[in-house]
Amino acid sequence: MPDKRQIKRNNSGSRYWRRRRFCSLSVGLVRLVWAVLYLPNLSLTPRWYGDETITLGCGQDLVHGEFANRAVWNTYVNPQFCYQPGYVFLVGLASEWGGREIGWPRLINSLAALGIALAAVMLLGRRIGLTAGLLIAMIFLTYDQSVIHFRWVYAHNATALGLFLCFSLQCLERSRLRAWQSGFGLALAAISHPLSVHGGIAAFLNRWKRPSTWIPTFLPPLLAGTLCLSPILLWNFGWWWGDLQALREFYAGFTRELGSGWQWPINFFRFLSHDWIHLLAALALIPCLLTPIRPIAVAALILVALLTQNRQNLPVFYYQAVVALPLLMTVLGYGISWVRRRFLRKWA
Numbered sequence: 084m085p086d087k088r089q090i091k092r093n094n095s096g097s098r099y100w101r102r103r104r105f106c107s108l109s110v111g112l113v114r115l116v117w118a119v120l121y122l123p124n125l126s127l128t129p130r131w132y133g134d135e136t137i138t139l140g141c142g143q144d145l146v147h148g149e150f151a152n153r154a155v156w157n158t159y160v161n162p163q164f165c166y167q168p169g170y171v172f173l174v175g176l177a178s179e180w181g182g183r184e185i186g187w188p189r190l191i192n193s194l195a196a197l198g199i200a201l202a203a204v205m206l207l208g209r210r211i212g213l214t215a216g217l218l219i220a221m222i223f224l225t226y227d228q229s230v231i232h233f234r235w236v237y238a239h240n241a242t243a244l245g246l247f248l249c250f251s252l253q254c255l256e257r258s259r260l261r262a263w264q265s266g267f268g269l270a271l272a273a274i275s276h277p278l279s280v281h282g283g284i285a286a287f288l289n290r291w292k293r294p295s296t297w298i299p300t301f302l303p304p305l306l307a308g309t310l311c312l313s314p315i316l317l318w319n320f321g322w323w324w325g326d327l328q329a330l331r332e333f334y335a336g337f338t339r340e341l342g343s344g345w346q347w348p349i350n351f352f353r354f355l356s357h358d359w360i361h362l363l364a365a366l367a368l369i370p371c372l373l374t375p376i377r378p379i380a381v382a383a384l385i386l387v388a389l390l391t392q393n394r395q396n397l398p399v400f401y402y403q404a405v406v407a408l409p410l411l412m413t414v415l416g417y418g419i420s421w422v423r424r425r426f427l428r429k430w431a
Contacts, residue, residue, distance in 0.1 A: 102213065106204070109217045113200045116224050121193040121234060126186035128234070134402075135236040138166060139188060142175020150315060158315050158326040160277070162333040166238040169274025169311040174236055188236045195244040196233035199409045200224050203416075206251040210375050211417060219416030223409055226360060232405050238276040239405040245271030246282040246382065247409040253289050253378035262296040266303035273304035274311045277330070278406050281389045285382035338393040350391035357398040364411040367418030376417050383410035 137152070144151040145168060151157050152164050159168050174188040181187030200220035208216030223229055233240050248268030252261050269286060272279035283304065290296045309316075315323050355365035364383075371380035386407040390397060397404045 105213055106208070109204045109208075109213055109220075110201065112217070113204060113220050113224070114197070116221065117193075117197045117200060120224060120230050121196060122190075125189050125193065125234060126184060129231055131185065132235055135185065135188075137164065138171060138174060138236050138238070139178050139183075139185065141166070142171045142173075142188075143178055143183070144175070145172050146175040146179050150318065156319075156322065158319075158323040159312065160323060160330050161326045162330050165277050165330055167274050167276060167308070167311060168315070169307070170238040170241050170276070173241075185236070189234055192236055192240040193233050195240040196224065196229060198244050199247050202248055202251050203409075203413065206248075207254060207376070207413065210254050211420070215417055215420035218420055219413050222416045222419075223412040226408075226412060228401050228405075229408060229412075232402050232408075235402070237402050237405065239278065239402055241275040242272040242278055242282075243406045243409055245269060245273075245275065245279065246386075246406055247413075249282065249286055250289070250379045250382045250410065253286070254376050257293070257296075259295070259299060262290075262299035263303070266300045269300065270303040270307035272406075273308040276406075278390075278403075279304065279308075281386050282382065282406070284389070285385040288385065289378040289381055334393050340393075346395075347392050350395050350397075351388060353395075354387065354391050354397045354404070360415065361411065363418070364415040367414045368411075371414045371417060374417065374421070376413060379410050379413050383407055383414055386410065 141152050141157055141164060144157075150159075152161070157164060159165065159171065174191060177187040177191050178185070200223055203220040203223065204213065204216040206216075207219065245268045248271070249265045250268075252265040252268060255261055265286070269279065269282060272282050283301065286300055287297075290300060312323070354361065356362050368380055368384060371377065372384075374380070387404075390404060390407065394400075394403060
């Protein structure tokens with residue numbers, strides 16, 4: 084008779100290799116779907132958008148050491164252009180290397196979508212299962228808003244990747260290493276767009292009971308953000324500070340105008356009900372606060388709430404909501420996976 088411990092080891096090894104094969108197949112499928120949806124005619128579709136050309140112009144100037152936004156000096160916190168220098172330099176460098184062809188900067192943005200999908204499989208898959216992680220990746224990659232906006236040159240795309248990495252890592256087993264890794268995700272967001280501050284608020288709410296994680300989570304974005312702004316701060320701090328106050332007042336004015344009274348809840352409801360994908364994600368949002376993806380659900384709730392306090396037009400100008408899109412798709416995918424396991428297993 085075979086030894087029971089040997090049988091157990093054999094079964095464990097078999098499960099391990101089955102999981103490895105399924106993970107490899109999932110990663111291959113994610114790459115294939117991404118390549119089919121995000122690479123064809125990247126330079127032409129969608130059509131060039133005005134914000135893209137401004138971003139590329141600022142990036143090309145920054146690569147040559149000029150802090151410029153067309154005919155004026157650029158502090159990267161002006162209400163007319165607040166993309167951060169890290170992202171701006173990266174797309175400017177891609178544009179210069181590619182002979183100022185827009186396809187190369189767009190490729191960087193589409194790679195952010197691939198990074199999010201792979202993180203759903205390879206990071207979240209450890210916590211909620213590979214099948215659920217793959218479902219989340221497929222929902223995100225095939226949603227029309229994802230395909231459109233991650234083929235454009237928007238700093239929000241890099242911010243979305245950084246925030247998704249941060250909150251996905253917060254869903255995993257807690258350790259000091261995980262805290263540093265989530266901090267580096269937040270740092271990627273910090274060198275891309277000021278909306279990373281909203282992500283920082285959500286990250287703090289997820290870890291406010293664990294002070295030991297505060298330094299590894301928040302030191303990387305603080306250092307990265309300061310480092311990437313240091314040339315502007317040293318060049319003319321007063322100008323930068325004045326533009327920062329103008330940016331703060333710009334959005335504070337929109338908050339007073341568009342978020343006062345009942346308007347904020349109305350904005351929140353309109354955004355989460357503007358199509359069936361968002362409506363289903365909204366229905367899954369609160370229950371997911373009691374699941375292993377609680378940090379992602381908290382972040383999705385906080386980001387959408389803060390975005391809608393001073394924006395009524397998110398369904399139309401959706402690029403601003405891209406920072407929350409992967410989180411909402413995660414909540415939706417996890418909800419579908421839970422329903423399948425709970426109610427549909429006997430028919431599967």
